[in-house]
Amino acid sequence: MSERTSQSASFDAIVVGSGLGGLTAGALYARTGTRVLLLERNKSFGGAATTYHRGALTVEASLHETTHPDAPGDPKHAVFAALGLEDDIELVPVGSFQEVRCPLIGSPFVLPHGLDAVGKALSSRFPDNARAIRNFLRQVERTLRLGEFGEHDLVWRLAHAGELPLDAWALIRDIGASLSDVFERYFGANEAIKFALCPNLPYYADDPENFWWLGYAMAQSGYLRGGGYYIKGGSQVLSDRLAGIIREEGGQTLTGAEATGILIGPDGSAAGVRYRTGDGAEDIAHAPVIFANAAPHVVTGMLPADRREDFLAPFKDRKPSISLISATLGLNRKPSELGLTSYSTMLIPDWMTRFADYRDSAALFAEMPGERMPAACVVDYDRIDSGLAMDGVYPVNIVCPDRFTNWAGLDDPAYHARKGAWLDALIARLESEWPGFASAVVEKTMATARTLHDYLNTPEGAVYGFALEPPKGAPKGPPLNVQTSVDGLWLASAFAGFGGFTGAMGAGAAAARAALKHRKSAVGSSIDH
Numbered sequence: 105m106s107e108r109t110s111q112s113a114s115f116d117a118i119v120v121g122s123g124l125g126g127l128t129a130g131a132l133y134a135r136t137g138t139r140v141l142l143l144e145r146n147k148s149f150g151g152a153a154t155t156y157h158r159g160a161l162t163v164e165a166s167l168h169e170t171t172h173p174d175a176p177g178d179p180k181h182a183v184f185a186a187l188g189l190e191d192d193i194e195l196v197p198v199g200s201f202q203e204v205r206c207p208l209i210g211s212p213f214v215l216p217h218g219l220d221a222v223g224k225a226l227s228s229r230f231p232d233n234a235r236a237i238r239n240f241l242r243q244v245e246r247t248l249r250l251g252e253f254g255e256h257d258l259v260w261r262l263a264h265a266g267e268l269p270l271d272a273w274a275l276i277r278d279i280g281a282s283l284s285d286v287f288e289r290y291f292g293a294n295e296a297i298k299f300a301l302c303p304n305l306p307y308y309a310d311d312p313e314n315f316w317w318l319g320y321a322m323a324q325s326g327y328l329r330g331g332g333y334y335i336k337g338g339s340q341v342l343s344d345r346l347a348g349i350i351r352e353e354g355g356q357t358l359t360g361a362e363a364t365g366i367l368i369g370p371d372g373s374a375a376g377v378r379y380r381t382g383d384g385a386e387d388i389a390h391a392p393v394i395f396a397n398a399a400p401h402v403v404t405g406m407l408p409a410d411r412r413e414d415f416l417a418p419f420k421d422r423k424p425s426i427s428l429i430s431a432t433l434g435l436n437r438k439p440s441e442l443g444l445t446s447y448s449t450m451l452i453p454d455w456m457t458r459f460a461d462y463r464d465s466a467a468l469f470a471e472m473p474g475e476r477m478p479a480a481c482v483v484d485y486d487r488i489d490s491g492l493a494m495d496g497v498y499p500v501n502i503v504c505p506d507r508f509t510n511w512a513g514l515d516d517p518a519y520h521a522r523k524g525a526w527l528d529a530l531i532a533r534l535e536s537e538w539p540g541f542a543s544a545v546v547e548k549t550m551a552t553a554r555t556l557h558d559y560l561n562t563p564e565g566a567v568y569g570f571a572l573e574p575p576k577g578a579p580k581g582p583p584l585n586v587q588t589s590v591d592g593l594w595l596a597s598a599f600a601g602f603g604g605f606t607g608a609m610g611a612g613a614a615a616a617r618a619a620l621k622h623r624k625s626a627v628g629s630s631i632d633h
């Protein structure tokens with residue numbers, strides 16, 4: 105239910121949007137003894153990190169896997185530690201990283217976790233390429249080691265100092281490379297290995313030729329090294345806990361409250377937010393710090409006309425990331441009884457013979473279902489202690505790469521007809537893989553890029569912020585940048601750098617740190633004078 109701000113309409117900070125980036129920034133800032141107002145236009149907190157019920161079915165809107173916060177270099181670590189989340193959030197290991205069912209590879213291939221185990225599994229399936237696989241995994245390790253150098257103790261650093269030049273070379277050589285460039289160097293035309301190593305490409309992008317190698321190395325290596333984890337009870341548990349921290353610290357959290365304007369003070373810096381509640385009434389709240397979790401394109405429209413161009417300048421040439429189809433099915437039988445053997449299984453259709461065919465897979469939803477089925481990742485939440493099964497209904501989620509343009513120009517009846525046809529086609533695809541599957545489905549629902557665009561208010565329904573494309577020329581700035589052209593207005597979302605739970609929380613943490621540093625220096629300078 106939407107409300108208005110209570111007590112005084114002055115806060116220390118206002119968060120626009122309750123995706124994980126906004127929640128993290130708001131909770132961390134609140135813990136420094138400040139009053140924070142959180143505004144969310146939807147009916148629940150979390151943005152993509154949400155869980156809801158449809159009849160007896162629990163729908164996890166996004167999370168399949170995230171890395172453990174204790175993994176080396178994981179930005180979630182500092183957030184969990186600062187907010188004591190280890191006590192409230194139970195992370196359940198998902199087992200092997202992913203099973204891949206791909207005609208090019210042969211029988212189902214299980215990609216384990218742990219770089220040694222990954223190397224062994226790949227080499228035993230592709231013995232002729234064992235050396236290339238070893239060299240590739242070494243390059244991944246070298247690329248990461250440089251970034252994590254400062255996190256190790258002195259003994260480790262001294263022991264590895266001699267390798268620094270080689271690590272630096274691994275990083276510099278491929279700083280502008282795409283995933284395809286690096287895969288090509290190690291594996292040439294062996295497309296099967298590429299599918300086996302990165303079956304989950306649609307978690308990041310749909311075009312390996314335009315997906316930045318370093319984005320892959322950083323994100324995928326976390327999973328390959330330490331495995332994936334699921335939040336017991338669903339991603340809503342994390343979102344609600346973060347919103348709860350804001351309230352515990354004296355702040356206020358509103359759903360059904362859509363920000364419509366950013367107020368600028370006489371000194372030109374951020375001064376507050378205008379927002380609309382569910383009953384259509386407008387309200388104003390004041391604060392010197394604003395964390396923008398809403399996408400930069402949305403925030404641009406909230407600024408006074410003369411501030412828009414400068415604000416948008418850093419983003420105007422950047423493409424939004426991919427979007428996804430997400431279908432959730434409720435089964436009246438345990439999926440394992442139907443033959444599903446892994447938590448996460450990637451189904452690659454036989455027409456996909458090149459790794460770059462993911463591009464064409466994402467385009468399929470532009471038409472009614474035909475002969476070609478898309479690449480689809482199938483997650484069986486009953487395989488782990490997810491806490492999602494209810495009243496004997498077992499949720500299975502299917503994710504496929506999708507694009508907003510696939511659904512453009514359709515009126516509502518045409519949109520729903522195509523969406524329904526695709527949901528049935530995906531169920532039929534799973535029936536062909538696991539006979540008996542279709543008759544076990546008792547609930548079904550599906551989100552498209554259009555659904556995600558409407559729900560998240562992101563350009564083109566992007567779920568990972570901006571596309572991580574290889575930089576053209578020397579990188580123009582750090583990959584994570586929360587600063588904006590408006591003093592006091594900070595980005596706190598996947599659009600600040602990287603997407604996913606880790607990227608969004610990392611951006612939120614960076615935004616809170618930057619705002620705090622700015623506040624301290626402002627207090628310091630007013631004391632100085």
Ligand SMILES: Cc1cc2nc3c(=O)[nH]c(=O)nc-3n(C[C@H](O)[C@H](O)[C@H](O)COP(=O)(O)OP(=O)(O)OC[C@H]3O[C@@H](n4cnc5c(N)ncnc54)[C@H](O)[C@@H]3O)c2cc1C
Nearest residue numbers: 121123124125145151152168169363398597598604605608
């Ligand atoms: C189907 C699916 C599967 C995924 N799987 C994984 C996975 O397995 N692992 C992983 O790490 N990541 C996964 N992700 C990606 C991950 O969920 C997102 O990258 C991340 O949660 C984005 O967080 P964010 O902070 O950028 O905000 P978002 O989640 O994009 O939320 C933005 C919020 O801002 C609100 N908002 C916008 N405008 C306004 C306004 N004017 N006023 C008030 N509120 C506003 C929106 O309503 C929304 O709640 C998946 C995503 C999807 C959709």
